[in-house]
Amino acid sequence: MTNDINWYPGHMKKTKELIQENLKLVNVVVEVIDARIPISSRNPVLNEILKDKPRVTALNKSDLADPKANEGWLVKLKREKKNAAAVALNCMSGKGIKELYDILNKMRSESKSKKPFRIMIAGVPNSGKSSLINRMTGRKSTRTGNRPGVTKGKQWLNLKQQKTGSGADMQVLDTPGILWPKFEDPNIGKNLAFCGSIKDEIMDPQELALELIAVLVIDHPDLLAGRYKLKENEIEESSPVSIMEAIASKRGFILPGQKIDYERTGRTVLDEFRSGKIGRITLEKPNEK
Ligand SMILES: Nc1nc2c(ncn2[C@@H]2O[C@H](COP(=O)(O)OP(=O)(O)OP(=O)(O)O)[C@@H](O)[C@H]2O)c(=O)[nH]1
Ligand SMILES: [Mg+2]
Incomplete structure (x- = not known):
């Protein structure tokens, strides 16, 4: 992970x-965003950087997000601009990749150029850029932990032939563009942290989990109660701390002296949210913007 980035100016x-600089070399940019937080995981100035460059917004980790919200977001994203393209992806299973190729093929045929059609993948940390490049090329081709600034010779990777349809003249840049997220709103920082896009070492897992529980109690009490075998009516009236304590005792996260292991409980709630075990949850709904 390259989350040890300080987003100083x-x-x-x-x-x-x-x-x-890389933009000059490509025909299209695919912005990979996190389907659970489509507002928070978009880069604030990409529009400005891209100008008229064709772009596809990939709603990645769609398997972890609410399917209805995914649909709503796709409609909304496609309406955003003339010719705006959007697709829901699951880079773990490959779902949506074919649709992405259909979009790219269409763009390629419209470009009428004889040169290879070149693609750059960009997105905030942890959105799934490397996973997407690996999916598109059909191998583990990207270096992990790639650092901005180490782009001497650019490497172009051919896309899997059978997927590109007519010919193999589509290529993706091996180094994804790491985009900084928006930080102006503290809720955005929180959302990114809930979803794992901000280095955990700088966040207190206990505090973060309490914040997440506070959100889940309001938006998804059923899922929270179901996962931790709690009573829904009880949690609705409880504070996040007492919910955390109830989770700890259900799981046996108790330290010597009958003390609650808040840290372990916090980490568990965060891990289980991030891996979708609590449910398919979209924190930012398409109708909220
Ligand atoms: N469930 C699920 N997990 C995904 C998906 N795509 C990526 N992941 C996971 O998300 C994590 C981040 O994926 P990467 O491909 O490393 O993301 P990245 O954008 O390259 O991250 P950085 O290089 O750190 O900026 C990994 O643990 C992936 O396995 C997806 O569609 N669904
Ligand atoms: Mg990566």
Whole structure:
């Protein structure tokens, strides 16, 4: 993971320049966003950087998000701009990849160029950029933990032939563009942290889990109660701390002296949310924007 990035202004400027430089070489940019937080995981200035460059928004990790919300987001994203393209993806199973190729093929035929059709993948940390590149090329081709700034010779990877349809003249840049997220709103920071896009070491798991529980009690009390075998009517009237304590005792996360292991409980709730075990949850609904 490359989450050990500090998004200080100098760094943002550098990544922006890097993307702009790579942009000249590509026909299209695929922005990978997290389907659970489509607002928080979009880059705030990509529009400005891309200008008229064709773009596809990939709602990745759609398997972890609410299917109805995925549908709603796709409709909304497609309406955003003239010719805006959007697709729901699951890079673990490959679901949606064929649809992405259909979109790219259509764009390629419209470009009428004889040169290879070139694609850049971009997105905030942990959105699934490397997983998508690996899916598209059909192998583990990307370096993990790639760092912005180490792009000497650019490497182009051919896309899996059978997937591209007519010919193999589509290529993807091996190094994804890492985009900084929006930080102006503390809720955005929280959402990114809930979904694992912000380094855990700088977040207190206990605090973060309490924040997540507070959100889930309001939006998904049924799922929270179901996962931790709690009574729905009880949790609706309880504070996040007492819900955390109830979870700890159900799971036996008790330290010597009958003390609650808040840290372990917090980590467990976060892990189970991130891996979809609590349910398919979209934190930002399409009708809220
Ligand atoms: N459930 C699910 N997990 C996914 C999906 N795509 C990626 N992941 C997981 O999300 C995590 C991040 O994926 P990466 O492909 O490394 O993301 P990245 O954008 O390259 O991350 P950085 O390089 O750190 O910026 C990994 O644990 C992946 O296995 C998906 O569609 N569904
Ligand atoms: Mg990566």
